[in-house]
Amino acid sequence: MLVNKKIFLLALSMVLILSVGLLGCTTEEPASQDQTSETETEQGQQENRKEDEGVSNAGEGLHIATSFSILADIVQNIIGERGQVEYVVPIGEEPHEYEPVPSDFKTISDADVFYVNGLDLEQWLEKVVSNVTDTEMVSVSEGVTTISLVGEDGTDPHAWLNPKHVITYVEIITEDLIARDPAGEEIYRQNSEQYIAQLKELDAWIEEQVAAIPEDHRVIVISENAFKYFGERYGLQTEGIWELNSHEEGTPQQIARVVDLVKAQGIPAVFVETTVDQRYMQRVAQETGVDIAGEVYTDAVGPAGSGAETYIDLMKHNVTVFAEGLTP
Numbered sequence: 180m181l182v183n184k185k186i187f188l189l190a191l192s193m194v195l196i197l198s199v200g201l202l203g204c205t206t207e208e209p210a211s212q213d214q215t216s217e218t219e220t221e222q223g224q225q226e227n228r229k230e231d232e233g234v235s236n237a238g239e240g241l242h243i244a245t246s247f248s249i250l251a252d253i254v255q256n257i258i259g260e261r262g263q264v265e266y267v268v269p270i271g272e273e274p275h276e277y278e279p280v281p282s283d284f285k286t287i288s289d290a291d292v293f294y295v296n297g298l299d300l301e302q303w304l305e306k307v308v309s310n311v312t313d314t315e316m317v318s319v320s321e322g323v324t325t326i327s328l329v330g331e332d333g334t335d336p337h338a339w340l341n342p343k344h345v346i347t348y349v350e351i352i353t354e355d356l357i358a359r360d361p362a363g364e365e366i367y368r369q370n371s372e373q374y375i376a377q378l379k380e381l382d383a384w385i386e387e388q389v390a391a392i393p394e395d396h397r398v399i400v401i402s403e404n405a406f407k408y409f410g411e412r413y414g415l416q417t418e419g420i421w422e423l424n425s426h427e428e429g430t431p432q433q434i435a436r437v438v439d440l441v442k443a444q445g446i447p448a449v450f451v452e453t454t455v456d457q458r459y460m461q462r463v464a465q466e467t468g469v470d471i472a473g474e475v476y477t478d479a480v481g482p483a484g485s486g487a488e489t490y491i492d493l494m495k496h497n498v499t500v501f502a503e504g505l506t507p
């Protein structure tokens with residue numbers, strides 16, 4: 180696996196050196212952005228582009244690339260009609276282990292700035308990108324009080340699952356957009372204020388929903404232990420079969436630990452994510468007799484028609500699924 184990855188990265192670097200060479204011969208005018216749009220085949224990117232059709236021909240405004248779809252939605256709320264936002268990891272895939280395709284690097288190279296979550300979420304991408312593009316990469320999680328992984332070294336990257344931390348993301352993005360496009364300051368600040376107000380409303384709403392769950396049922400059992408920031412904010416215990424999608428997933432020992440825990444604590448429901456292999460949690464459900472109460476979104480927004488197409492809607496969806504599953 181590691182060897183395959185190395186070969187893949189080597190091949191990718193070669194493609195990239197070639198494409199950067201080509202870019203160097205042409206211009207980086209907005210016209211090249213339209214070309215990118217035509218050659219992209221990822222469904223998620225097509226969907227994302229649809230929202231931006233209103234500005235895609237304007238040839239003005241900032242072109243923003245983000246690593247994953249949740250971050251693209253957050254940026255979209257701040258930039259509004261004044262620029263375009265694209266993301267790299269397609270909806271339905273998770274950003275930890277994603278393997279970029281050459282068109283992703285064109286997306287990043289063509290952008291004015293590349294926003295990433297940081298906290299080692301996209302470590303694979305940062306390494307490659309730093310060698311192949313001049314596009315500045317900005318981590319939007321600077322200043323967030325981080326939570327360590329459980330039982331191993333490292334930081335949990337899923338800070339966005341606490342809306343309070345997303346407010347930090349918004350503040351960093353807003354200042355960065357203003358620095359790049361000072362003429363848009365008023366618009367960015369206005370959009371940012373409105374969005375922060377919505378995030379505060381979301382935060383208060385989640386508090387109410389969690390308060391209605393019986394105290395001894397406030398526990399989230401999930402495949403990847405991604406809800407630590409959420410659990411810390413709202414007072415829920417969080418347990419994953421595994422810690423991070425980029426680590427070993429679903430070993431017999433990991434499954435046995437969660438099965439024992441669910442039985443010992445009398446946990447009424449378990450959950451699965453949209454972006455992971457659900458067979459491991461199905462094993463937990465079978466061995467404990469506890470139902471999988473629903474699907475939640477952690478690392479990507481939902482597809483069109485899911486009701487979870489935005490960050491705020493995916494959080495509402497998740498909390499509704501948790502509350503229904505954990506309340507008798």
Ligand SMILES: [Zn+2]
Pocket residue numbers: 273275337403405424477478
């Ligand atoms: Zn994750």
